Amino acid sequence: MSAICGGREGARRTTSVVIQSRASWRAVQRVGKHVTRLAPTAITSDELTDWLIETALRYVGKLILVPALPSLPLPLPFTLPQPLAYVISNSPHLQLRPEKPGCPLVALRAVR
Known part of the structure; x- marks a missing residue:
């Protein structure tokens, strides 16, 4: 994972971007640090x-x-x-x- 995303900080940023992308498609909902999957x-x-x-x-x-x-x-x-x-x-x-x-x-x- 670190070879793809860098160190811990790179992996954290990458994960955050993926979750934000899913949230913009209304596939997940982010409330604070909790992420829940929404109905398709x-x-x-x-x-x-x-x-x-x-x-x-x-x-x-x-x-x-x-x-x-x-x-x-x-x-x-x-x-x-x-x-x-x-x-x-x-x-x-x-x-x-x-x-x-x-x-x-x-x-x-x-x-x-």
Whole structure:
């Protein structure tokens, strides 16, 4: 840790910045020295859900199983309550790829 953040002071500052970032996303609430996790925000917009899935795909760099999308730690302060296969099938940026029955993969659509 000290190689990444420096000594104790560097690690303390880095931790503080990460917690502040999470607080600005309303994922946590900071009261004094106590930090509590807040309830995740449900994303009901197809466009925003599409964007979050695309972001996750670009971050991971490989195909993702559709049933695994809600459990990924990437879209942390959000939940995806919509039927994801439906959102993906209507997306201009994403495509479904059949892997095995009941477990399709999501991929970025090829740019033409």
